[in-house]
Amino acid sequence: MKTDKDKISVRQLFFVFTIIVSSPATRFLSKYMAVNAKQAGWVSPLVCTIPFLALLFIIDSLLKKYQDHSMSDIIEILMGRFIGRLVCVFYLLMTIYFTAMYTRYYVERLTSSIYPYINNSLLIILTLIPIAYMLRSGFTVIARMSEVLLPFIGAMLIMLSSFLVSKVRTDNVLPVYFNDIVPIVKSSLAPAAILAFLFYLFFLSDNIVNLKSLKPFGYITAYVNISSITLLSFITIGVLGASLTERSPMPTLAVVKQISLMDTIENIEAIIVAIWIFADFTLITTFFVIALNLIKSIFRLSDTKPLINTLAVFMYFLSMGICSTKFELEEFSTKVLIPLNLILGYVFPAVLFVLSKLKKNNPAQSNEKG
Amino acid sequence: MSILAVILIILLITVIDMLPLIKSKQRKEAAVLIALGLITIAYGCYYSTHRYSASLVNVLFELLNMR
Numbered sequence: 001m002k003t004d005k006d007k008i009s010v011r012q013l014f015f016v017f018t019i020i021v022s023s024p025a026t027r028f029l030s031k032y033m034a035v036n037a038k039q040a041g042w043v044s045p046l047v048c049t050i051p052f053l054a055l056l057f058i059i060d061s062l063l064k065k066y067q068d069h070s071m072s073d074i075i076e077i078l079m080g081r082f083i084g085r086l087v088c089v090f091y092l093l094m095t096i097y098f099t100a101m102y103t104r105y106y107v108e109r110l111t112s113s114i115y116p117y118i119n120n121s122l123l124i125i126l127t128l129i130p131i132a133y134m135l136r137s138g139f140t141v142i143a144r145m146s147e148v149l150l151p152f153i154g155a156m157l158i159m160l161s162s163f164l165v166s167k168v169r170t171d172n173v174l175p176v177y178f179n180d181i182v183p184i185v186k187s188s189l190a191p192a193a194i195l196a197f198l199f200y201l202f203f204l205s206d207n208i209v210n211l212k213s214l215k216p217f218g219y220i221t222a223y224v225n226i227s228s229i230t231l232l233s234f235i236t237i238g239v240l241g242a243s244l245t246e247r248s249p250m251p252t253l254a255v256v257k258q259i260s261l262m263d264t265i266e267n268i269e270a271i272i273v274a275i276w277i278f279a280d281f282t283l284i285t286t287f288f289v290i291a292l293n294l295i296k297s298i299f300r301l302s303d304t305k306p307l308i309n310t311l312a313v314f315m316y317f318l319s320m321g322i323c324s325t326k327f328e329l330e331e332f333s334t335k336v337l338i339p340l341n342l343i344l345g346y347v348f349p350a351v352l353f354v355l356s357k358l359k360k361n362n363p364a365q366s367n368e369k370g
Numbered sequence: 371m372s373i374l375a376v377i378l379i380i381l382l383i384t385v386i387d388m389l390p391l392i393k394s395k396q397r398k399e400a401a402v403l404i405a406l407g408l409i410t411i412a413y414g415c416y417y418s419t420h421r422y423s424a425s426l427v428n429v430l431f432e433l434l435n436m437r
Contacts, residue, residue: 299402306387306396306403313380314410321417321424332427335436 007209012143014221015150017201018228020286022153023279024194025229026252026272027105030236032334034245036187039173040180041242042234045226047188051346052195052226056218058353059202063211065356070206071199072297078355085298087348092294094344095200099287100318101329101337103127106280107319108326113253114273124319131285132312136305139207139289146282153279156271157228161235163259168238191229193338196345203290203297288315376414380407 008016033041066074072091076084107123115123134141176184205211236251239258245251256269291311292304323329384407391400417424 295402299398301399301402302396303399306391306399307406309383309387310380310403310406310410313383314406314413317410317414317417318426321413321420321426323427324423324425328425328427332431336430336434 006138006140007207008140008143008204009210010208010214010217011210012147013201013204013208014217015146016143016282016286017198018221018225019146019150019153019279020197020283021194021225022228023102023276023283025191025232026276026279027109027250028330028333029190029194029229030233030245030251031248032190033187033233034237034242034251037180037183038242039171039237040176040184041187041245042173042230042237043176043180044184044188045191045229045233047185048192048195049222049226051192052198052222053219055196055198055346055349056215056222058349059199060214060218062349062352062356063202063205063214067211068206070204070293070297071202072294073206074356075352078352078359088294088298091200091203091344092291092298094340095203095287095291095294096315096318097322098200099284099291100315100322101333102280102283102287103315103319104322104329105326106276106284108329109250109276109280112326113250113269121320124316127281127284128312128316131281131288132308134285135288135292135308139204139285142282142285142289149278153275154224154228156275157231160256160259160268160271161231163261164235164239164255167258168235169241170238172241173234173238189338189342190334191226193341193345195225196341199345199349200290201286203293207293288312373415373418376418377411380411380414383407 029045030041033044037044062071062074063069066077069077072084072088075087078084079087103124104120106127107120110123111118111120202208232252236255237245239255240248240251244254248254253269253272256272257267259268260266288311292307295301295307296304323332384403388400388403391403
């Protein structure tokens, strides 16, 4: 039986969420925005505010109605056992795919930035072994670690931004016309797809306490995430310009490399690499835990710890065989995963919300009355 | 990595995790672990024979007919 000690709070969950958003945000968002909306790309994260707040409202409404249930249980209650399990299996496959994909992205990023001569296979093994070891102590360790390290990441972001503000050229980020509305909305799909990871995190909702404060913490998280993504894209596009940002393989790293303080402090890209390593580690671990929790819900298991090692070996082979080059993976992410994630992260929760409104009684409540 | 090495490593890891489950009679967990082990062996063997051309993303692109 689980005690409160093994559970995490909503606040910790949102800390984890902010960290896992920062990883893909620094990797490809500025580039995607520059490709689609050119100099107006930095405005596009602001468009995500509306769908993200709607998602928060939906999750809050579902969890209030079906208290002490995980999201997979809620899906089964609302859609029936067979369809509900089928949907959960699909989410499980997606989660496993995301774990393998982000492991590969993590390794590719390390080999293209700091370890060009190291084999991918070795880096994947060195990533998955600590994850498998750490997960034996439960997800609470990762949540607490995120709670401690997120303020440092925030401080680093502010520090790097303040160093770079003077290098921002106004002609790189302006003008923003009415004609830019369609490209801005189009480029907002990528940040919206990343923010949709929030729904995946609630597959752990049976491990979360203090769900009553979901909305207030959710509003703060929305503000922090959207403003930091806007700041990051503003700085990147503002310093490099849209044309250079869309052609650069890692625009954020290219921007950070330009920092020079009074010609003495230079080459501080190690800071951004450290943030990447920690953010990717948290991201991979979180999706690993969600996959384990989904397996637990689908097969009604009492414990998933014995599955960790075998799943880690499976993740190794999957992340090695997921693509032959990084470009294939990026193309697949842009063409397939962004629309798919929008459906799974926003459209499907909206369907659940409608079903919950159509369904009069919560079965748990009706059992209590009976 | 040869196919034999892949099978041996996965079998070893699965058996080590399986022993406590058998002792505590957690049959469902053991069954899921066996299934996961078999899937891992199957994909591991596929990967080790197609090391230079294996690409799940390409297979998905072909399935979805999106290229």
